[in-house]
Amino acid sequence: MKIEKLIEQIKKKKSFLCVGLDVDLDKIPEHLKEFDDPIFEFNKAIIEATQSYTVAYKPNIAFYEAYGIKGWKSLEKTQDYLNKNYPEIFTIADAKRGDIGNTSTRYAKAFLEEMNFDSITIAPYMGKDSVEPFLAFKNKHAILLALTSNEGASDFQFLEHQNQSLFEEVIQTSQNWKNSERLMYVVGATKASYFQKIRAIAPHHFLLVPGVGAQGGSIKEVCEFGLTKDIGLLINSSRGIIYASNQLDFAEKATLKAKELQQQMATYF
Amino acid sequence: MKIEKLIEQIKKKKSFLCVGLDVDLDKIPEHLKEFDDPIFEFNKAIIEATQSYTVAYKPNIAFYEAYGIKGWKSLEKTQDYLNKNYPEIFTIADAKRGDIGNTSTRYAKAFLEEMNFDSITIAPYMGKDSVEPFLAFKNKHAILLALTSNEGASDFQFLEHQNQSLFEEVIQTSQNWKNSERLMYVVGATKASYFQKIRAIAPHHFLLVPGVGAQGGSIKEVCEFGLTKDIGLLINSSRGIIYASNQLDFAEKATLKAKELQQQMATYF
Numbered sequence: 001m002k003i004e005k006l007i008e009q010i011k012k013k014k015s016f017l018c019v020g021l022d023v024d025l026d027k028i029p030e031h032l033k034e035f036d037d038p039i040f041e042f043n044k045a046i047i048e049a050t051q052s053y054t055v056a057y058k059p060n061i062a063f064y065e066a067y068g069i070k071g072w073k074s075l076e077k078t079q080d081y082l083n084k085n086y087p088e089i090f091t092i093a094d095a096k097r098g099d100i101g102n103t104s105t106r107y108a109k110a111f112l113e114e115m116n117f118d119s120i121t122i123a124p125y126m127g128k129d130s131v132e133p134f135l136a137f138k139n140k141h142a143i144l145l146a147l148t149s150n151e152g153a154s155d156f157q158f159l160e161h162q163n164q165s166l167f168e169e170v171i172q173t174s175q176n177w178k179n180s181e182r183l184m185y186v187v188g189a190t191k192a193s194y195f196q197k198i199r200a201i202a203p204h205h206f207l208l209v210p211g212v213g214a215q216g217g218s219i220k221e222v223c224e225f226g227l228t229k230d231i232g233l234l235i236n237s238s239r240g241i242i243y244a245s246n247q248l249d250f251a252e253k254a255t256l257k258a259k260e261l262q263q264q265m266a267t268y269f
Numbered sequence: 270m271k272i273e274k275l276i277e278q279i280k281k282k283k284s285f286l287c288v289g290l291d292v293d294l295d296k297i298p299e300h301l302k303e304f305d306d307p308i309f310e311f312n313k314a315i316i317e318a319t320q321s322y323t324v325a326y327k328p329n330i331a332f333y334e335a336y337g338i339k340g341w342k343s344l345e346k347t348q349d350y351l352n353k354n355y356p357e358i359f360t361i362a363d364a365k366r367g368d369i370g371n372t373s374t375r376y377a378k379a380f381l382e383e384m385n386f387d388s389i390t391i392a393p394y395m396g397k398d399s400v401e402p403f404l405a406f407k408n409k410h411a412i413l414l415a416l417t418s419n420e421g422a423s424d425f426q427f428l429e430h431q432n433q434s435l436f437e438e439v440i441q442t443s444q445n446w447k448n449s450e451r452l453m454y455v456v457g458a459t460k461a462s463y464f465q466k467i468r469a470i471a472p473h474h475f476l477l478v479p480g481v482g483a484q485g486g487s488i489k490e491v492c493e494f495g496l497t498k499d500i501g502l503l504i505n506s507s508r509g510i511i512y513a514s515n516q517l518d519f520a521e522k523a524t525l526k527a528k529e530l531q532q533q534m535a536t537y538f
Contacts, residue, residue, distance in 0.1 A: 072338050098365060
């Protein structure tokens, strides 16, 4: 997807909400377990319930991989469903891949070509030649981990080298890579005070922001320094929306939660 | 697998060779393409041809993922074949995963439980809580990326903080994590001069060493500073062995290449 299309969608829906499709069979409503593919049925219902309030969906690949070949089938069906019915919605394979060049190329083809995701999340540790293969696809995007929302983020991401933290170095260095205009960055909402620093280095790039809701981040804090003239943010919520209820009303409750977040976002347009 | 079993195998075979099963359909012999599952047929032949000279196999997961569900089936069959026929050989899922805690747990279950790999490679960027879930399995191992063999390794892995490079920091910090005795580290052979530094921080941990052969590293240089009293090294070769020939004699040629490397290794016993 062209970035202009994403921005158009954001403005139309007055939303920069991304819904994380992290499906755990232990957490979905009992009645769905009678279906052949409960994960896909759950996703389909969640997509229908939230699509008017959201501009992006982000399946976390681990949740599918954990169910082996069955899980991969559910993922492919979900992605096909999105491509067919909601081609205007941005899709993110939350895979956190990254390997030497020829291997990264394989991952890139699997997710960006075969499964036709618009983007994929990437771990930066192996540097330029591990990331550039993901940037070689026109109208596709690589979302580089910069500052994550988990506790362990402090182990390495804040290490300072010449007064610059590793996460800042990752953002700055990666801007010199080939096709860097196709980069976006993961920046956790739990570290909202850092958005100002990050916007000084990456004033225009889109930021994917996990950690709102269950992990404690706030939309208001993120928007204060994170917004650009094109919004420039995708704020993700997973558990808060998809597990708002585990009863027959799970889809209705997901709609309410998504709408609630969208309405907070609408105030910034 | 208990580490003692791996060491026993190393001493018995006088080998610390790991064979990388990075199967690319464009590179395997034509005649295998008539089989239902050419990747599995290729792997089976390579395993039979090299198992007396090798102590570990390492499928790079990207190569399988690139073929979608078919690829995952080939991977599962390969791993089942190894588990059944060569349970004494150490298996490494070269997956380079790493995510927030509950997600890492999912990956860990998929690879270490469901597929019963002995170990998995992990990217360290997200820190402690992204790695510890992989260390929670008895007799299983997490192999943390420290110093990789690719060009982009220099982008971030050498950034210095208080006179210590990021890769040294990764090794040192991770030794304080829960069950850290189950850690191993990836250290590229192309950076052999760093083995001395690394052994000062991690004198006993096993190091998985890619980059010998096609990528230019030498066994001699790695052994000079990398060896411990229990060997403590797994040196990987992929393309140099598995693609030694793409003709009918591919398995024979793979045997010769594996034997050649094993004989160099035997001089260190």
